[in-house]
Amino acid sequence: MPRKKITNKQIIDIFREIALHLRAEDVAFKPRAYEVAAEGIAGLSDELTDLYKECGTKCIDDIPGVGKDLSAKIEELLTTGKLDYYDQLKKKYPFDMLDISRIQDVGPKTVFKLYRVLKVKTVADVERAAKQNKIAAIPGMGKKSQDKILRGIEYLKGDAGRRIIHDVLPFARGLVDKLKEIPSTIHIDIAGSLRRRKETIGDIDLIATTSKPKELVRVFKALREVDQVLEEGPNKLMVRYVNGLQGDLLVLHPDEYGATLVHFTGSREHNILLRERAKRKHMKLSEHGLFKGKARITSRTEEQVYKHLGLQFIPPEIRVGADEVEVADKKKIPTLIPYDSLKGDLQVQTDWSDGTGSIEEMVHAAREHGLSYMAVTDHTKGLTIAHGLDEKRLRQQGREIDRLNKKLRGFTVLKSTECDVLKDGRLDLSDSTLKTLDIVSISVHSNTSMSKVDMTERIIRALKHPLVNILFHPTGRVVARRDAYELNMSRVIRACREYHVALEVNGSARLDLHEAHIRQSIEEGVNLVINSDAHDPSHFQNLEYGIAQARRGWATAADILNTKPLKGFLAALKK
């Protein structure tokens, strides 16, 4: 009986839970080792089980933060599906540490204390105990702590948690705009994971400098968007916004703005790497500045901070605490694709299938986003739910595009398709129809629960088709809603190189590809495109999120085909 294969995510969770247990017991240094290893695994583009099959423990040893001991533990998990060390821990403390510590302000120490005194094993147990006033009675806790825990549980149960960046960035920009209007404001910026453009955002962090801190804080607290002040110190404010998210506002002195911005942009792991480096160079880095002994080293800008640490500037999007500091030390950080560099969009749906806008309306919106070409990619007949086009209607659409192009000046509409990849890897349209198009793009929408081997074969068979140019949203995931289907992405990426098919970085809520796959594709020499997947004229703003995603995957403008003008783009796409 084959056992269900253990996933990277499961291994990451086990390591994180072990780290929490070790922290609860005040074990020194080990917890960080487990956390760093978990981060290392999180940055992988392949499933460990596939890596292990391919090259054994050699590939596992290469993971940053994984040494001899943890490598053996990973191997044990991969081969037996279990980890003895972890099972022993769980026997001693039979509760879900990871789950309970998701409650705000409840860390490993508190979880242990609650378990020891009250034998609580779940978040629901904790809530019951709090409501019965049992937590306030524990020595070292009190009524306020108990209320805080209850608030934390409410937050957890509500529509809190992490949100997709698409829902958060516009809201945060609105806040920034309002605070900018105060004349005494010098700087006001988005920091934290939002500035790093992570796929999902847990809180909105803002940092500011001002000649009148009290005024800024007063105005901020009175904003319509601010629901409740949770914490307030001399220069740090923590609030709950009306959209349910939390956030910090930090008000600091302008002389250290660079160091402050670095600190509050994170990530936590990136900061640790920077501070360790500062220490090795007999300096000290914190949000208050960079110091050599007692002497303050100028850090007005982030560039200055990195320079003083002997590093090339590292863009926020790749500050994840992986290898970026090492690469910056060698001055090998590439120039990431600029936010305004796209010339075209290769995935646009119209009212011919499941979009809301006519072709002309979509063209108008695309132009407003600074584009000079756009491919119309309505779904094909296999996707009946989206009113997919059959051969006849697609040819009819082509004639309309011809008419439109004659009218347009300085903009080109390309005839294209989002052709469904059928279950067996064949395409949903005939070759003779595909030949009438400027670009053939394909994607998977059905039968998504097939086995990994079958799905990989299915997609590779489609990639082999001589007319195919682009594979849309290659893994099928939708952020925070739908997992990727089972797929060996390394094989797909290699097939794209072999058959000269470009991979899409989709800027919609899919944000598909994952950044690790983007980076891997670039290393393998596979072409990429960034698309909005617009189904409405307003959706071209997705391009910004697609670019952010590409930047997180270390993409330069040269790696992204649709940074080229139309002619160069078509030439590069051609087989």
Next chain:
DNA sequence: GCCGTTTTCGGCCCGACTGTTTTCAGTCG
């Protein structure tokens, strides 16, 4: 438990804020 521009042994990031405390532990980022 990891790792090396001080190294294969001896280090391992920094500070703010809260709550329950008379000096600090816990959590967060």
